Amino acid sequence: xxxxxxxxxxxxxxxxxxxxxxxxxxxxxxxxxxxxxxxxxxxxxxxxxxxxxxxxxxxxxxxxxxxxxxxxxxxxxxxxxxxxxxxxxxxxxxxxxxxxxxxxxxxxxxxxxxxxxxxxxxxxxxxxxxxxxxxxxxxxxxxxxxxxxxxxxxxxxxxxxxxxxxxxxxxxxxxxxxxxxxxxxxxxxxxxxxxxxxxxx
Numbered sequence: 595x596x597x598x599x600x601x602x603x604x605x606x607x608x609x610x611x612x613x614x615x616x617x618x619x620x621x622x623x624x625x626x627x628x629x630x631x632x633x634x635x636x637x638x639x640x641x642x643x644x645x646x647x648x649x650x651x652x653x654x655x656x657x658x659x660x661x662x663x664x665x666x667x668x669x670x671x672x673x674x675x676x677x678x679x680x681x682x683x684x685x686x687x688x689x690x691x692x693x694x695x696x697x698x699x700x701x702x703x704x705x706x707x708x709x710x711x712x713x714x715x716x717x718x719x720x721x722x723x724x725x726x727x728x729x730x731x732x733x734x735x736x737x738x739x740x741x742x743x744x745x746x747x748x749x750x751x752x753x754x755x756x757x758x759x760x761x762x763x764x765x766x767x768x769x770x771x772x773x774x775x776x777x778x779x780x781x782x783x784x785x786x787x788x789x790x791x792x793x794x795x
Contacts (some may be wrong), residue, residue: 595646595782596672598731599679600639601703602687603786610635610790611703612710615725617643619718628713634793641789642782651778658767658774660759666751673743674763678775680735686779700731737764 595603597615604614613635624633646652652671659667679686683696692699704726707714714722724730733739741764745757763771 595642596676597725598676598700598734599672599779599782600642601699601731602679603642603782604635604638605787605790607631607635608706608709609633610638611706612713613637614639615703615707615722616710616714616718619715619721621715621717629710632710632713634790638786638789638793642786645785646782649778649781651774651781655771655774655778658770659763660756662756662759663753666748666753666756669747669751670744670760670763673740673747674771675775675779676734677737677740677764678768678772679779682772682776683735686776696735697729697732700729703731704729740764 597618600614600617601611604610609629609631613632616632617636617639620636624636628636647668652668656664656667656671659670663670680696684693687693687699690699692702707722707726711722730739741760744760744763745754748754748757748760
């Protein structure tokens, strides 16, 4: 999962929400000095990643990518999942206080990151500052934003020459990705809720 889905799965609380983002930047042992809820948020992020990496439904969704993209496809799928969540926000967030407004939810995430700012690792500072300054999460429904993000992933992983294979992902293949997401996201929510409960005991 990428940042938007992680934040939804984390549930309320500055620590859990900030941990949903910082989980990508806190490596190795989680510092004991971190606030307890933030430590739990980072642990939850890691457990969700581990669970989703083994989820058969997500492995099937990976196969929708062009064969040349199969190696970076699991990372690309995390971005596509966030795009699907943003596009069908009202449906997936039914009953949530921000079900009609992705922007309001994103603003809460950015505010939580700001309040937990002293705990952002140096390696993630530039990205987190960019996320907050540009209200990035609220723009995850924009295919141009997601295409740029996927191109950046390919460049970071050394597959920049495959960028021309991304076109169908956010066009003719998108309907299938959205159907896949609607199938596996409830399983992720169920898992995340159970793990959050264990972490808060």
